[in-house]
Amino acid sequence: MSDQDEDIILKDLDDNELVAQMQDDLYDGMIPEVTEGTQILLDRGWDANMVLNDALVEGMRIVGEDFRDGILFVPEVLQSANAMKGGMGLLRPILANSSVNSSVGTFVIGTVKGDIHDIGKNLVGMMLEGAGFEVVDLGINTDVDQFLHAIDEHDPAILGMSALLTTTMPYMGVVIEELDKRDMLKDLPVMVGGAPLNQEFADAINAHTYGRDAAMSSELAKAIVGKNR
Numbered sequence: 593m594s595d596q597d598e599d600i601i602l603k604d605l606d607d608n609e610l611v612a613q614m615q616d617d618l619y620d621g622m623i624p625e626v627t628e629g630t631q632i633l634l635d636r637g638w639d640a641n642m643v644l645n646d647a648l649v650e651g652m653r654i655v656g657e658d659f660r661d662g663i664l665f666v667p668e669v670l671q672s673a674n675a676m677k678g679g680m681g682l683l684r685p686i687l688a689n690s691s692v693n694s695s696v697g698t699f700v701i702g703t704v705k706g707d708i709h710d711i712g713k714n715l716v717g718m719m720l721e722g723a724g725f726e727v728v729d730l731g732i733n734t735d736v737d738q739f740l741h742a743i744d745e746h747d748p749a750i751l752g753m754s755a756l757l758t759t760t761m762p763y764m765g766v767v768i769e770e771l772d773k774r775d776m777l778k779d780l781p782v783m784v785g786g787a788p789l790n791q792e793f794a795d796a797i798n799a800h801t802y803g804r805d806a807a808m809s810s811e812l813a814k815a816i817v818g819k820n821r
């Protein structure tokens with residue numbers, strides 16, 4: 593099927609059909625189609641958060657299940673991740689500009705050492721920008737020294753860490769311990785997140801806050817800076 597044909601079909605679908613088609617296209621790692629579907633929904637007046645959650649995040653949840661069950665493998669999931677990023681590219685300016693305030697503070701964020709998952713972290717970053725934060729994104733595979741260096745350089749209001757693997761979650765505790773040793777924890781709230789985390793784990797490693805998803809995390813971050821003012 594040519595791009596042109598796919599184009600016409602996507603535009604002809606009603607909202608529900610289009611969302612289902614986008615989830616399929618995300619599953620198949622079809623970057624232009626997912627990007628185009630995102631644009632069509634926005635053109636139809638969909639709220640950016642709804643496009644994100646109903647089409648992209650839900651599509652990635654389905655990918656995650658089949659990855660877990662051994663139906664999809666790393667190269668395919670990587671392609672799905674890239675398709676998701678295509679859609680996120682269109683949503684980013686909308687989500688990041690939804691705030692009326694100028695910077696409410698700096699938020700340094702990174703995916704911890706050993707971990708290359710960055711979709712959730714990027715989403716959190718976008719939402720925080722939308723909430724008025726200046727976001728310094730350290731990327732993936734971030735070690736203690738990189739976190740310390742960034743804190744030194746940017747003097748953030750909050751430090752955020754992301755981990756998607758049960759094997760990399762404990763590294764968040766390593767970073768927090770290092771901050772504690774340097775007596776930095778009392779001035780720097782640490783927020784942690786990622787699919788395998790929960791409140792119990794966050795408490796166990798002495799994190800200030802656990803953020804379950806991007807929307808909740810930006811609300812929590814606003815509350816933290818509000819309190820510290």
Ligand code: B12
Pocket residue numbers: 649652653655656657659660661666667669670673701706707708709710711712713715716752753754755756757758759783784785786787788802803804805806807809
């Ligand atoms: C996409 C994906 C990949 C892609 C990543 C591409 C990319 N650029 O990110 C690729 C293919 C590279 C990959 C690789 C691997 N993956 Co992977 N991956 C996934 C998958 C399917 C989706 C993750 C995702 O993007 N979710 C969508 C986002 C929006 O959700 P999220 O990340 O949870 O983020 C939200 C919240 O958690 C929270 N949040 C996230 N970060 C933060 C940070 C802060 C500060 C806050 C407050 C909140 C917050 O807010 C976000 C937005 O709402 C998951 C399955 C799953 N269901 O999680 C597996 C999964 C995480 N991967 C898994 C595995 C095993 C691997 C590999 C080891 C596979 C392999 N054999 O090589 C490698 C590891 C590579 C490495 N060293 O990191 C397992 C982990 C199992 C475990 N017990 O640890 C999972 C759970 C799949 C499974 N069920 O088996 N993966």
